[in-house]
Amino acid sequence: IVIDAAGKSLSTIATEAKDLANRAKEGKLQPTEYQGGTASISNMGMMGIKQFTAVINPPQAMIMAVGAGEKRPYVMDDGSLGVATVMCCTGSFDHRAIDGADGAQLMAAFKTLVEKPLGLVA
Structure with missing residues (x-):
């Protein structure tokens, strides 16, 4: 914690x-x-697991499952085809404490920061 x-x-x-x-x-x-605590992160990506769903640890209200990054073909912003490292992250939320829409906003903010990490220091 x-x-x-x-x-x-x-x-x-x-x-x-x-x-x-x-x-x-x-x-x-x-x-x-x-x-105690409010939220957890479960990282099985370091073991090569690409995607999984983590179970919330009561009394916490959420857990984020982080999978392994892998190189995949990707359509870039300019429409060209390139290679990107893509990873899967899944959020599990106890809806008694965190509304699903708020959980979705958290996951969207996390995605933005992972894709543009300089936002963490700007």
């Missing part, structure tokens, strides 16, 4: 997440470090 992620820089979140992941692999996390 990254506490108060909204109030932290991207580099701080990355550092904390890396530390948490390393300690999780070593079995050294305290229960307060993995219980």
Whole structure:
């Protein structure tokens, strides 16, 4: 659990997440470090899984499943054919806490940032 992620820089979140992941692999996390939270990210892409649907971890309200990127033929903005790295991300939302339309807006914003990552620092 990254506490108060909204109030932290991207580099701080990355550092904390890396530390948490390393300690999780070593079995050294305290229960307060993995219980609670609002949302999760499940990344099976690093294991070559292209697409999957993750199950929400109660009491959290959402989880995003991130699949592997793969090179595919792609029609570019100018209409030409090129090659792009494409990945599948799926959002699962507990509709008691997050309206589906709001979840769709979150996924659209995520797509925009992944496609144009300089938007994270601009």
